[in-house]
Amino acid sequence: MAMPKAPQAFPRTEYLRRLTAVKGEMERSEIDVLMVTSPANITYLSGYTSKSAYVPQGLIVSLKQEEPTFFTRRMDAPAAMHQMFIDNNRVIGYPEDLIANPDRDGFDTIIDFMHDNGLAGGRVGIEIKSISAQTTEKFKVRMANAMIIDFVNGVHQIRGIKSDLEIALMREAAANADAGMTRAKEVIRPGVKEADAAAEIIAALIRGVDEKPSTDVSGFFLCASPRSATAHIRWSEDFFRQGSQINLEFGGVRHGYISALMRTFSIGKPSDRLRRVHDAEVAGLEAALNAVKPGAICGDVAAAFNAAMKKRGLEKESRCGYAIGIDWTEPTASLKEGDRTVLKPNMTFHLMLGNWIDEDFGYVISETFRVTEVGAETFSKLPRIIFEI
């Protein structure tokens, strides 16, 4: 019996639409064949979410072929056959003796394939940022007749505008994030260990709601007093106390797609400082969302937030957010002044208003939203409040 296909997150037509867009961009860049190595881009073009990117792998997109071909470690080929929409015979597992081999690795198999299929003499696109300098050099040396070209953010740019099918998954992911935050309200109590609360919140995130569990755990951060100024600590071995402030950031995940969410908790009455910052941030958040519409630019959204904050005597040094989709951040558009990316319907952003003001104090709130035909749709259903315990 061959490996059966998993229930697919998207219909075949959706993947072909994405591939057509990528091939159009390849044609504009006069690229004949493209090696996609960014894990999120591989997910986008195939449905693959298995975690094999710690060893060489590449999805080869050729203008001459409807479906791409995936090269991965032999032990990971069955998962690729299971999850990817492509024919199983387009999944090629390279031999296990290329792992931890100082002389050859999986990229040599890809280069051999290009030589054998007449692809090594033309213009070959790679994603330089997602491979090491040594791998780039290997391509240049072993394919001396080819022109090796960085496709830069070519696939990322296409990913920037979601289909309605992708938006549906992000709404499901947001419902799971809400379930995690709701669980946090139940388990954050004085005397509880941060780790025990994290265990309960992560379990709720995974279970999810509406029979749509999260399909991964992604980017969980619980930063509590005296660490409210920190942004990316998982959790500590400390306990919550009366008066503790807890900053939470995490996402629900559906087949790679993430909806991120941040909220601040206070055990007991929030301090005046926390209340003042919260009020300003919520005003800024609403101003930012009101600035979202097709045709506006990313910088407009940040400017609206910053103006609302400034009016209240506050500021935020870091950007106000970024494009989000598969595996969290997309490296294309930032909600920051100076970013002139034009907003279009179904672009999705994490309006990330975490504000780590000084070594004593930070505060978080966020919304994941999509650009609609007229404005913004936020995915979370939770109120924009400090959750008081």
Place this chain on the structure above:
Amino acid sequence: MAMPKAPQAFPRTEYLRRLTAVKGEMERSEIDVLMVTSPANITYLSGYTSKSAYVPQGLIVSLKQEEPTFFTRRMDAPAAMHQMFIDNNRVIGYPEDLIANPDRDGFDTIIDFMHDNGLAGGRVGIEIKSISAQTTEKFKVRMANAMIIDFVNGVHQIRGIKSDLEIALMREAAANADAGMTRAKEVIRPGVKEADAAAEIIAALIRGVDEKPSTDVSGFFLCASPRSATAHIRWSEDFFRQGSQINLEFGGVRHGYISALMRTFSIGKPSDRLRRVHDAEVAGLEAALNAVKPGAICGDVAAAFNAAMKKRGLEKESRCGYAIGIDWTEPTASLKEGDRTVLKPNMTFHLMLGNWIDEDFGYVISETFRVTEVGAETFSKLPRIIFEI
């Protein structure tokens, strides 16, 4: 009030010992200053486990300074001050406007620092595998008077032999992995969703035992029928059934250190094939552990496993394991035939005997062990059996 130091996972003397070893290696390579960018190496040399490696960061080790200097994004500086053993004034947060900035990034700040401190004219070590080709090029261009040298696995090699303090953390991590596997025995039942079981197991992993919770979630894989041939799928949206086989791989985590563990579950009586493979693998596992002793080489351990398997008419294509420590795999030594790394006391390995035999069938079992003065000490206390539900 400045950011307080977290309770440290290791005493200062332990970090200084590690730094002395790195500096010795730098001297042998005639490197004056080293930029460490591998996140696990940064953890090793400083105690930092916060998740900021998705943007530029670097730990600068200079022969002229006892403590290293850490450059990270401004918002992550408080976490570094909190977690790292170094003086807070050695944590330098670069401006937030370098994030998503096409012209300059955090590495430019590091290069500026090297110029300002007379470090840009000598022999500068970098870790090429953990930075992009563009970043390497930036160093070569902006430090034209320096000789940029790849430190390759210099820090990784030093990490290979653990101190007793590190071994103690790995034992704690193993106890947490055992707790996760024990929880799996309770929650894997016919009709239960894979995701719900994963939620319970991960929660148990995080809670841990003996008031030593896991400090992160790492590498969790639940591959169940009909996906027993897959290795790295988190979990699926499927349900367990009577007759299902479930392959589990995960690790407990303590301050970055991981003890990995794999076991196979069967709901109902194991098939003859599963039983036969299990018996051969356990015989191979025991033969491999018996081959471990100081002075033996990694290849000996693999050969012992392979011989025991062959005797039973079976084989395993992938390597039998790898060095393990911070953030799972260490890229230094493999338990595979041909690897001539000499075993020394307190080297630690994941004897990873997952065997994905064909598209229909895979099986997993593993032990994380250390080399002792006379043999091997495995960290898990669990029996080497198929867990029948």
